[in-house]
Amino acid sequence: MTKLFLYGSISSPLIPLFIMGLMFRSFNFNLKVLSVIIGLSFLSDVGSFGYYHLTGHSTYWIVNTYNLLDTILVFFFFSRILNHRLVSYFMLGIILVMSGYYCYSVGVHVIWGEVLSMKNILVMGLCVLYFLQVFQSDTEIFLENTPLFWIVIGFIFYTAGSFFLWLMSSEIVNNPKYSMLIVHLGNILKNILFALGLWKARVVN
Amino acid sequence: MESQSSQLNVEMVLILGTSGMLFLVTSIVLFIYLYQRKLIKKKLEYQEIEDLLKKQELKSAYAMLAGKDKAYREVAEELHDNLGSMLVTLNMLSDTIPQKTDPASLNLIAKKISEVATKATEATRQISHSLHSEALMHFGLASAIHELAGALNESHTISVHVEVQITTELEGHVSLNLYRIIQELVNNTLKHAKAKNLNIDVSEAKGHLNVIFEDDGIGMVNVEEYERGLGLKNIKSRVAKLEGQITMESGLGRGTTCIIDIPL
Incomplete structure (x- = not known):
């Protein structure tokens, strides 16, 4: 069961990547950034999985590196879709400073749970900011028809779902049992929602 | 044992916390989605109402223009067909004067010219009247009827x-x-009825307008035959336009009564 979710989570980015492959050229810059985020997630999952099975060593350094790159891309993505892009850059700054501190103090072979929790909280804040922005705009469009709506929902669900896991990662890291299921489920849901968003973008185009 | 219990507590907190978080996020998203939908629906409804009002305004404007256009066309037709032909006749008659020498023929032509000129004057008056029913326009139906009666x-x-x-x-x-x-x-009464008295009664009751028009003229033997006449055809057509009904009663020596009922 756990393995099923693990493989499901690893392979779930393939759905949005497949849609992306069909029409990458027609995407706007924001969607291209999102495609890179999904691609990076896939590479990181496959890389961690392969590295662990090949060497048997800890993959936390891969997780930390991936999360650092992912953070930069995600906050950059939000800076593109939000009117107040400085908020996004400011939040990115916070995470980078925290990451730097953790890298210096505990190193890359320990998972940076607090940094990831903070990142999740801030991304959730950006998602709410996006909804507020849509709410205040005068354009009369049905949200479900816009690609960004599904993409932002994907972000908010994933970050909300994995927030507690990263927060308590130091407690459960030695014996995760079913806890990782939540992350896998969140990742699958996130990628399905991203795929839906990209599909909507295809319909719009 | 203690370690297992601690692990269980951590997992419990994790699952409960995550569930709570997801529930919160779902509620926020659902609220935003539903509220936005409601707002858009409201806006669309307002838009529809505004469009409808605009359409109605346009319709009224078109109707007014169409009405004016129709009136002008009728006047133009009247000028061309009626007054125009009379003036042509007058011209022809006046052209024949130099060719006539005997007084009898000249008298005859003069009489004809006079007749046509009288008709032309009457036609002009009628056209002018159709263009300007000023009493009706400014003071309403009651005043216009009183003015006519006067x-x-x-x-x-x-x-x-x-x-x-x-x-x-x-x-x-x-x-x-x-x-x-x-x-x-009134025209029909004056032309054919040889009446001494004429009553025109216009009243309103239960959302209907009733017109009772009665004269004490010679009356008619056969109302149906009279109804086929041109004058009454126009009357009937106008009554039909107003979705009303017309009834005529007459008898030889008993005058004529016309009752018209129009829904308001």
């Missing part, structure tokens, strides 16, 4: 009694058509 009474050929009791403000086309109907009925 003019007839002044001629001393017939005594006209008018009773108008209308409380509802009539629409322009209803007033105009009703006035034209009464004008036509």
